[in-house]
Amino acid sequence: MRITLIGAVVVAVALCGSVGVTGQAAQAAQAAQATHAEPTSAAIDDYLREVLHDTGLPGLSVVVTHDDRVVHAAGYGESSDGTPVTADTPMRIASVSKSFTAMAVMTLVEDGRIALDRPVADQLPGFTMADPRAGAVTVRHLLNQTSGFSDTTIDVTALESATSLAEYTSGLAPGTLAADPGTHYEYCNVNYDLAARLVEVASGRSFDEYLRERVFRPLGMTRSAASARVVQPADGYNSVFGAWISRPELPGFLDSSGGGGVITTAADMGRWLISQNGDGVQLVSPEGLRTMHTSSTVDEYAMGWIPEGGTLLHSGNLFTYTAVQGIVPGTGYGFAVLANSASLQDDTYDVLNGLIALSEGRQPESLGGTRQLLELGLGLVTVAAVALGVLGVRRSARWARRRAGASPWRVGVRFVPLLLPAVAFTAYPDLISVLTNGRTVTWEQLTYFAAPLTIAALVVALAGVATAVARLLRLRTTVH
Template identity: 65%
Template sequence: MKHKLTSLAAAVGLVSALAATHAAWAAPPATGLTSAAVDAYLDKTMESTGLPGMSVVVTHRGEIVHAGGYGRESDGEPVTARTPMRVASVSKSFTAMAVMTLVDDGRISLDEPVARQLPEFRMADRRAAGITVRQLLNQTSGLSDTTVDIGATQAATSLAGYVSALGTGTLAADPGTRWEYCNVNYDVAARLVEVAGGRSFGDYMEQRVFGPLGMTGSAVGDRVVRPSEGFNSVYGAWVARPELPGFRDGGAGGVVTNAADMGRWLINQTGGGERLVTPESLRTMHTPSTVRDYGMGWGEESVGGTRLLVHSGNLFTYTAVEAIAPDTGYGFAVMTNGAALHDDTYDVLTGLVAMSRGGTPDVPGGGRQTFELVLGLIALAAAGLGALGVLRSRRWASGRAGSPGRRIGLRLASVLLPVALFAGYPWLISFLMNGRTVTWEQLTYFAAPMTITFAVVAAAGAATAAMRLARLRSVVSTR
């Protein structure tokens, strides 16, 4: 769950780094965490994880300790500290910042209902009239993937259209009573920024957030800053794919940025660099609600004994995580141009946190490969068993020709169960993800190995059942 450098030395380091794949700024902090040590760790990480490309930045108070790029883009170009990366839900912390600038300006009130400040926000649930801006940002509004038309929102071409698509939706809980992660919260917040800020959300972010921090390689959506295609892991092999179409101009997941820019952002979030909001507003963003350990675009957790504010982000071909350690002043961001069933970015973050404490990091790797190897073996076994079932179908039919139909049905049910489960695959995954909306198309991206394996198991069951029934009919008709 994701700055303007003020010193001359940092600025000189930034300029020199732009031409290099592995970039580093500033003197090492007192803990001894050096750019060279981080670079060596990340080189090992790239080798052990097999990631296609990764960009990383580590900051300490007002300085960038290390920022670099590793691996390659889909067009074969090396990843650098300036390579654009989609950061998905890490965007939420940026959206919260945009809202808080308007709170400081007196144009948005955190504890007034959204509907009073954004009259176009209407839902088919009277309780929605009481949702406050704070509840949107804390994810305690009662909005849920299970009670709004997510398909309609993703088909929107503007934030105004997005909010309009919520008109038939309802709430899953009374506002302020339950935490539920829902992207709608932050896209509504982005529309509020547009209305209160008097310009498009992307323009507001550029002028009030990215611009003041010197984040010249960052934008909302991909019209201004366009990343290359990302990758999906398919049984261990990285396959380049265009990002899945959808609404990406909002506040829930639309930010495109890079390691150098994220360094400036992390410095700002730890109290350094150019000030965007008052210290009180920054503390408000970082303070969890009374319902859950989640503030405004930041979740709170402990990693290796270090208290972190963290936010991760997952699209269908990109993955990212950001974290700050308020007690030590460190900031971290890890971004990859690949998405798989196993997320390596958090493992890399954990290693960097250990290094910041003076410890020896575990080199991540093997989780993705092992998991996908197991799935591949299951698919091969299922294909083999399906072929065996087809070949032995005559023998099976001969042994059951005189059996009652109910018993035959029960015998076939075991091989048809995977078919039934596969038919409801998206709904099953949605259930396991606490109601988050999942579509068939989405399941062909980072979940591709699991989807293929499930399909092979279902196909093996269907082929076996079909051949058994055909053989049984043939046997019965000849008697």
């Protein structure tokens, strides 16, 4: 899931940044444009080294494929234990996992063990919901995210305590739908976690085992799994006012999650991208591949892929990892960008666009400064709030003397601006949920990649409360 919580703020800051061309990468792009040649591994490497320098990311692993070949696969920076990031460094890819879940389902569809257009309830014992409309949800609805499932009508936080996909499925019983199946698109991880359980029931294997046996192993993806017990990713990072802090992943992330459980490497992703472009080892028929790449009749979302122009994309954002993949069927190129970090600014998508530009002989835009500028602004807000809070407390006696004879109503109005930030902060997760189209957001999540925003909001709220309390105490003393 690409969950940059304050996307609007990030975009606003990004628009203020300069748009230019990286040095060596620009020269490489000009040369490629002139000859229409495939960018060399060296040219891609120059671009990525400049990206790492300009963005300040702690680590990055990237693969670029063309037709049936890997053009470039490498890692940059370091992991949280100080070891260099390479093309073989395992990282979580979050919602990029959804395309793998869709592939697992499609292999079983073509084996005749899952039917795309039959109700899930007919194929998955134990799946019931309080809403009778759930009986009409088909497998296709799950993969197209048109089932009617929504974070607003299902307690997805409670589901995080499940220890298996079977328990997860039974936990859906009290949930309801937000719309009739097949009529409305809404991004919800429940769709793909339920699809993963369907894979387990249809195959008789755990979801992780099935992925490894029927998807990863045939493609040669030897360092990929959907369980940290099989492939252990290093801890990732969060950026806190410009400092990268190593953090363990949030607890409660379900092993074998179909919505975001895959752990893989850039090298393995290269094999996946080649197959997705119709070359190399094929796991399903050409028609099955086209089905997964085709938008539903309700929204552009396909099955773990989002068509944008001539490109198929999907990004992912966990709390210490970000990732994005893309294929361009018209040119045969494939791209994957994996980062062992998460912050208010997700650079992986912009890196992928830069790689696409290189593949087309165009000049990639520079990426540096957005995260740094955003966090600098939030840092200045935090410092200013502390200063104003201290000043407000120190001047509270003077403020109280001036208003000793005023009516209570007039005095009360003066407290409103001071307390509004605190009121807003109590509703902080709900406000962020609104910005993310109803996705469930918890307080704990907001201490991860949104940490600078959370700290700034908390300090502003505390400064207002401290000033209000000091003024109220002084006012009572003055009156009496």
